[in-house]
Amino acid sequence: MELEINHLATEALIKKSGILYTILRNGWYMELHLxxxxxxxxxxxxxxVFGNEVVAGTLKTEYAKTGAKVILEGVPHSIIxxxxxxxxxGE
Known part of the structure; x- marks a missing residue:
């Protein structure tokens, strides 16, 4: 939870700064789960360590594709x- 607080505080500072930004919020790499x-x-x-909580993951290649798309096409002032x-x- 502390890491999330730090990330949200950083996002707030970026938004307040007035610079163009696109924030990519990624979860764990699926490869870590695997x-x-x-x-x-x-x-x-x-x-x-997650008990029966819902966890999420995405392949590194998907993060890379999305990052490249954002760089090429731009999505200013957004959070993805x-x-x-x-x-x-358990599943």
Whole structure:
């Protein structure tokens, strides 16, 4: 939660500054979730800290494509959420 507070404070400062901005809010890389699942399969035990909470992830390539699109086409004064896959570890 503290990290989110820092990010929101940074966003507020950017907005207040008057500069052109596009903020890309990304979640965890899907690859991080996959590495946890591979380790769990090998150890025959699922290790996760999220309980049954919904988590999100997106492939790094999707973040890269969106970032490139924003650079090329521009979307000034906007915030773009980049989370595409919602799931629980229990699923």
């Amino acid at each position: 590495s946890l699942l591979v380790m769990s399969r090998e150890l025959k035990h699922i290790y996760y 959420e980049l989370t595409s896959c919602l799931f629980t570890y």
